[in-house]
Amino acid sequence: MARDYYEVLGVPRTADAAEIQQAFRTLARRHHPDVNRDPAAEDRFKEINEAYSVLSDPETRKRYDRFGADFRQIPEDYDERVAAQGFGGGAYGGGPFRGRAAGEGPGGWTEGGFDTSGVDFEDLFGDLFGGRAGRGGGPVPGADQQAEITLTVEEAYRGGRRKITLGGPGGERGYDVNIPAGVIDGQRIRLAGQGGRGRGRGAAGDLYLVVRIAPHDRYRLSGRDIHVDLPVAPWEAVLGAAVPVTGPGGTATVQVPPGSSTGRRLRLRGEGMPHPKGSPGDLYAEIKVMVPPSPGPRERELFEELAAVSAFDPRKQT
Known part of the structure; x- marks a missing residue:
């Protein structure tokens, strides 16, 4: 009990x-x-x-x-x-x-x-089914059912067909699912007639697959917007540069403005998750200034020279 x-x-x-x-x-x-x-x-x-x-x-x-x-x-x-x-x-x-x-x-x-x-x-x-239900009544439609399907960011971005297997009281059953391009976490995919069986001549219910997007080591999703880190060298951050940024849809070039610090976000409009019935999301590249882990003798000499002539103090910046 x-x-x-x-x-x-x-x-x-x-x-x-x-x-x-x-x-x-x-x-x-x-x-x-x-x-x-x-x-x-x-x-x-x-x-x-x-x-x-x-x-x-x-x-x-x-x-x-x-x-x-x-x-x-x-x-x-x-x-x-x-x-x-x-x-x-x-x-x-x-x-x-x-x-x-x-x-x-x-x-x-x-x-x-x-x-x-x-x-x-x-x-x-009562008259919930429009009259007497059960063995002597009319057809009763089958119940809708729900399950979860986990996708990578890339799978959700491009969509396509995928075979899945779900377990149930009668054993495992396979489904051929058409995943729309640009599905997002929490969105439901409807499989018509794949839910609970109806009674009498009642139609079967629908099966709804709730999309779950698996965590990614590079991309972070916020609705249809995609966020990604953009590593840049100190001189690229100071002088500005055109650098490549990779999203699930491919690689694009973004212009890093001169004087960019870590945390600055660059927006690539329309490069986020697709939307079949509306505007796509955006891709946000967040600058992350990286330094040489083991500078060579000449690099070190140049950094020392810069340190001697520069009046820049990052701790006094607001």
């Missing part, structure tokens, strides 16, 4: 039968897989049903209150009243969605969903 049954239904331990039933009805309507398109709704619904099956039966609830999580393991003859009444169990007890645990045969949770025989969905869900 993952959680306390009272906590699952959101009721106090002193709740009466009416409060427990109302809590169940509210939660069941919210989390039933035919209503809630979240992939986690199925597990949540099973948890709610199991909690209700225990707490809605006075004798079963009494055993649960007395023995806690181990109430199913206590011999029935431990309590004569319970033994006289008989104790039904199973993964879902005697709640309105009666059944066995997955894999135990008819009446339980199966690959296709819950066995809804005997369940008054019209009473539980």
